[in-house]
Amino acid sequence: MNDGDVARRADLAERLSRVQGRIAQASRTAGRTETPQLIVVTKFFPAADVRHLAALGVREVGENRDQEAAAKAADTADLGLTWHFIGQLQTNKAKSVARYAAAVHSVDRAQLVSALGKAVRAERERAVAASETPREAMTALVQVDLRSVAQREAAGGGRGGALPEDVMTLAAAVEGEEGLTLGGLMAVAPLEADPAEAFAALRDVADELQRQYPHAQMISAGMSQDLEAAVSAGATHLRIGSDVLGPRPAVR
Numbered sequence: 341m342n343d344g345d346v347a348r349r350a351d352l353a354e355r356l357s358r359v360q361g362r363i364a365q366a367s368r369t370a371g372r373t374e375t376p377q378l379i380v381v382t383k384f385f386p387a388a389d390v391r392h393l394a395a396l397g398v399r400e401v402g403e404n405r406d407q408e409a410a411a412k413a414a415d416t417a418d419l420g421l422t423w424h425f426i427g428q429l430q431t432n433k434a435k436s437v438a439r440y441a442a443a444v445h446s447v448d449r450a451q452l453v454s455a456l457g458k459a460v461r462a463e464r465e466r467a468v469a470a471s472e473t474p475r476e477a478m479t480a481l482v483q484v485d486l487r488s489v490a491q492r493e494a495a496g497g498g499r500g501g502a503l504p505e506d507v508m509t510l511a512a513a514v515e516g517e518e519g520l521t522l523g524g525l526m527a528v529a530p531l532e533a534d535p536a537e538a539f540a541a542l543r544d545v546a547d548e549l550q551r552q553y554p555h556a557q558m559i560s561a562g563m564s565q566d567l568e569a570a571v572s573a574g575a576t577h578l579r580i581g582s583d584v585l586g587p588r589p590a591v592r
């Protein structure tokens with residue numbers, strides 16, 4: 341490694357260990373025996389950083405845009421990392437995502453469920469025809485929109501997940517789709533809301549989901565700013581970007 345690489349790896353090691361310390365502390369405070377899984381969100385940062393992170397023991401990485409994720413996953417395919425797709429997804433990107441993503445956290449509509457199922461089945465057929473090992477089922481998490489009606493209206497109706505009342509219908513669609521397995525739920529705390537309240541609401545939806553689908557144990561919640569609130573509300577997976585990678589690079 342050159343001096344720049346050495347410095348960058350040391351920087352990432354320090355940030356990563358600080359975040360791991362926060363997660364451990366939050367878990368102790370919440371009296372949790374199992375530490376939630378850290379997913380390091382590498383968006384905006386180069387494949388070289390993914391390599392540094394892998395060298396530091398990170399195995400789970402997340403991305404929110406297909407084009408960037410596909411390139412980075414291909415670039416680092418030799419590392420055997422687990423890729424989580426966490427961003428809004430158009431149905432025409434399902435095919436690409438099925439090539440590299442083990443899990444999609446942002447399932448928010450029935451159309452996307454069928455597109456992902458179809459894409460996974462096609463990817464498996466491609467692999468078999470090419471004498472490659474076919475991928476495993478894709479883990480699908482239903483993203484829940486935790487905004488109030490007023491917050492949704494103020495945002496101009498942009499999508500932020502499925503409405504809580506639609507979650508069970510989407511979960512049933514995922515369960516019925518060959519190639520997908522229902523992982524659980526994902527949410528982002530609304531901008532102006534108290535994350536503790538938002539994640540408590542998510543927990544209620546997760547409890548309802550698990551009554552019907554006991555295996556759907558994943559609760560993907562918590563980012564750099566609110567990971568403590570997420571751990572305390574029972575998150576099983578945390579999606580942390582900036583506190584591990586540092587400030588976003590100016591140029592994309």
Ligand SMILES: *Cc1c(COP(=O)(O)O)cnc(C)c1O
Pocket residue numbers: 381383404426427528562563564565579580581582583
């Ligand atoms: C970027 C992103 C994260 C990570 O956010 P940080 O504040 O950088 O930790 C988590 N979840 C989603 C959906 C994201 O797009």
